[in-house]
Amino acid sequence: MSLTGQKILLGVSAGIAAYKSCELVRRLIEAGAEVRVVMTRSATEFVTPLTFQALSGHPVRTDLFDAQAEAGMDHIELARWPDQVLIAPATADLMARLAHGLADDLLTTVCLATQAPIALAPTMNQGMWSAPATQRNVRLLDALGYRLYGPSSGEQACGDVGPGRMWEPQQLLEALQTTGVNGPLAGLHILLTAGPTREPIDPVRYLSNRSSGRMGFALAAAARRAGAQVTLVHGPVTIPIPAGIEAVAVETAQQMHTAVMSRVSSADVFIATAAVADYRPESPASEKIKKQSEHLQLELARTSDILAEVAALPRRPFVVGFAAETQQVKQHALAKLESKQLDMIAANDVSAGQGFDQEDNALQVFWPGGEHMLPRQSKHQLAEALLQLVAERVKQK
Structure with a gap:
């Protein structure tokens, strides 16, 4: 060009x-x-x-x-x-x-x-x-x-x-x-989520997961290199923020929901790589819970489904979901693709310690009527390959 x-x-x-x-x-x-x-x-x-x-x-x-x-x-x-x-x-x-x-x-x-x-x-x-x-x-x-x-x-x-x-x-x-x-994404605004969320139990404890945010951060960096305007909404992570992007730090699933929904109207592509908590403690304690009884019960409430809400918008961006599975990866990914009416989903097997907190990964990518396997490679290489698929599909929409 x-x-x-x-x-x-x-x-x-x-x-x-x-x-x-x-x-x-x-x-x-x-x-x-x-x-x-x-x-x-x-x-x-x-x-x-x-x-x-x-x-x-x-x-x-x-x-x-x-x-x-x-x-x-x-x-x-x-x-x-x-x-x-x-x-x-x-x-x-x-x-x-x-x-x-x-x-x-x-x-x-x-x-x-x-x-x-x-x-x-x-x-x-x-x-x-x-x-x-x-x-x-x-x-x-x-x-x-x-x-x-x-x-x-x-x-x-x-x-x-x-x-x-x-x-x-x-x-x-x-x-x-x-x-x-x-680049292939020039002129597009890409909104991404990355990393885990933390759902407070009390002032010193929380529910979370093993997501490091590496995949989402690699996608943000690759999207910026491909010419996109990039907004990255991320949970608590310890990796550096890629240069040239708008980074929005959040902690809880509700904060991530608010950050995404307030920005999605200007996005052309939404990529949800964050491992958002499905449940949160319904009533976090205001003081540290003391170790007194043999058992402790937590009442959990469902969190907002950010991906589904974005996909259901009347004027929505191109929506890419992620599915981290421990079994029947393809079946679960295709079910999620259909039930949430996504444009694309990238699935990976996280059993036996794969995927989470690793520098490499492999993805099975699905869209209505098509699929592509991205073999195990560094997450930065994987991000480039996945965004190439995204760019191709966006052009066909």
Whole structure:
């Protein structure tokens, strides 16, 4: 798809592949994009800012504290400017700083402040790429919603052979043309729920479940990368919020119901991955319950069925449900698909500790008249594959 009129902020960090980014600027402009460049101080040791200024037609920013630049476009305004951000090359050091939310120079500050999709084109020695610390940072960046383009394998400047080469400018150009604002979900508002709910028994105890929220958060990050506006209503979790989305934190099923129903009218797609409690204590104690008798009875009341209520709306979004089952997965999923009149349902087997609180999973996806099996893979890969199915079905509605 065309990049005509797209505003692309190119970040350049201190890798030997920085010279390729000069060609990348030229290709982006030929494709119709407007390009502005931010360099780290160390990157200027490889290519001068003047080179990028001549190619882009705009002054190059390198300093967080630049009195002249701040007068016209401070770092927050710069963060608001782009439709997409691409950092090429992205060194191991820069990736580590982004993974941990540091903002100690202009480029990392802009990345932390922007709402635009961010892509990284890694470049480093093959040993650095394979290092456990780097791979941990890659997983963190993926969870935060950053898209990684590459690296590719081959001979490196140091003489080593292996993964760590930056993608060629043409590859990066084509990647930008098929993601972000031009992605399969561009222009859509996706509302998701994720994580568990907690239903209070007394001020210190609650009923909950084993959901970690990883699948829903992976879907939120993937949807943002695919160009969607994303709202994520989530229960209590310990994983980082993906970049560039609206996150709404709740605790109870009733709070999640209120948050969803107040936002669903603007949503094009609703994906319910949250493990919402089916029952709640009817009368939570106002004080901590003391251990006095041998048995304790709790009177439970049904909670609102958020998924069913959204699906029953007169003007409803495309509705995707999730079914976590321990037996007869397909039968239960198809029954839920029909009874709640869903557009799609993704089912997984959570028996024997599968699915919940794991980094990978497998899904059986069903819709009226069709089905597709997504094999066991990381939840981030699974999210990409599931959203591709969603995008295809939404277009057919």
